[in-house]
Amino acid sequence: MEQFPRGRSAIVGAATYGIGEAPGMTSLDLAAKAAMKALGQADIALKDVDALFVCTPNDALSGLSAAEYLGIQPRFTENNRTGGSSFHSHLIVASLMLEAGYCETALIMYGSNQRTGAGGLVSMRLPSPYEKPYKPMTPVSSYALAASRHMYQYGTTREQLAHVAVSARKWANLNPEAFARGELSISDCLNARMVSDPLSVRDCCLVTDGAAAIVMTRSDRAKTLNTTPIYILGAAAATWYSGVDQAQDLTVTAASESARRAFALAGVAPRDIDVVQLYDAFTINTILFLEDLGFCAKGEGGAFVEGGRIAPGGALPVNTNGGGLSCCHPGMYGMFTLVENCVQLRGEGGDRQVSGAELAVCHANGGTLSSQSTVVLGTAATL
Structure with missing residues (x-):
């Protein structure tokens, strides 16, 4: 056990x-x-x-x-x-x-x-021999494949992806340390330069x-x-593959395993969580991970992020510093999920502070949806 x-x-x-x-x-x-x-x-x-x-x-x-x-x-x-x-x-x-x-x-x-x-972006991962003939843009093409499949299988839309980026920017506008600030609309995201269909530049993380x-x-x-x-209440990691060409289902990641184990070890459930930090290298990540971590059912992530639900004032505060999409992304973002949740649980978030935050989840992604790790943190009141 x-x-x-x-x-x-x-x-x-x-x-x-x-x-x-x-x-x-x-x-x-x-x-x-x-x-x-x-x-x-x-x-x-x-x-x-x-x-x-x-x-x-x-x-x-x-x-x-x-x-x-x-x-x-x-x-x-x-x-x-x-x-x-x-x-x-x-x-x-x-x-x-x-x-x-x-x-x-x-x-x-x-x-x-x-x-x-x-x-510019420094990628540590080269395409596998099975991907290389198709000349992918690493890593964005792998995430674009996952986004395309999620759209095909569940009807997810580019507008829903845009809601992720807009919500992140709203949090960043409350964070004086965030690199990308200012207004960002759904229309701005939909009309942005395409990088790897269906992901535009506004669906991609910063380079900082x-x-x-x-x-x-x-x-x-x-x-x-x-x-x-x-306090560290529970933590787990899981790896299912390295390259997405080996994924059995592009819409399900090993986050579904790491989260289940981390929550079980912590003795809490997604419904208990006050604030969430996710590795949002691309907008599709946020949708996939909200599903895989159990905050909504598989296929419902697109609808879940609409209407400001994960933005300031929403039901589930997600990426309260602005995330990799609007705060920072210096190659590997995982550390920043840990730091931001400490800020929130210590009550030091200033304008972006989530009132009464006691339980927090940090989730990180490595490679191309390859390695997943989940950490549950809590204040003294959660011991």
Whole structure:
């Protein structure tokens, strides 16, 4: 029987840095800045970090590079690379290590300068030999296939996809840190330049710089620190394939498995959740994941996002920072779902704060709908 140390570890620091454009800074520069901010929130010294988890887009040995850069000698380093879901998997490992007493302080960090350093999207995944003859635009063509199939099978429309983008922008307009702000209408989305049919440029995530980090420790220690601990109630990951050419059903992802297990370990259900952060690399992601996580039935995601339901003031607050569509997307977005939910559960969201938020879900995606990971977080009231 799968087990998880519910509420036995906590996030005591969560920070972002350099969102948007950070010219002259490397990915590791950015990650280190976010890490120091997160450590400062908990008043934990850098030398006390004994487990380091990091995954940067341009360094296959970033665990070693980051330890050297920070000037620390951790007992354990982890550089598991599953794309944007990497950091939720890092959190799972860190939770188990803290419970076992193997470490005392875990730092998970990420940074990317892909906008100013690379000038565009940096994809770590090449098309499979079965996809290559069709010359896909990686990764957008894979998501376009999923969107097309969802439209064919369930009648989902481009207008419904546009509601996802418009809702994200409304949240971003409440977030001073968001990179893309200003008015965005359904018409703007429908008339935008097509990238990979049926996905237009407004269905695609931003290309930005940025960094994020969290600091974790055991819950008993967290209560002694001058911070507001956010407790890890349940977490699970699942991988069904690498390339979408191997998917048995393009409208169902491994999120349906990771979410079921994460909710079971946390002892809660989708109906209990106050705020949701999803990896919205493309608008179809939000629809697929709302279905797979159990917030609506399969095929009903398009109708679910209409009418401002996931926008400010809606029944289910989703991607309250603006998400990858309007806040930031520096190559891998997963860390930002964790940080934003900590902001919400600590009551620090300002104009975008969800009133009374106690339970939150973070969901991340890696590859091309390949690796999925789900984390349930809660305040002290949920223990």
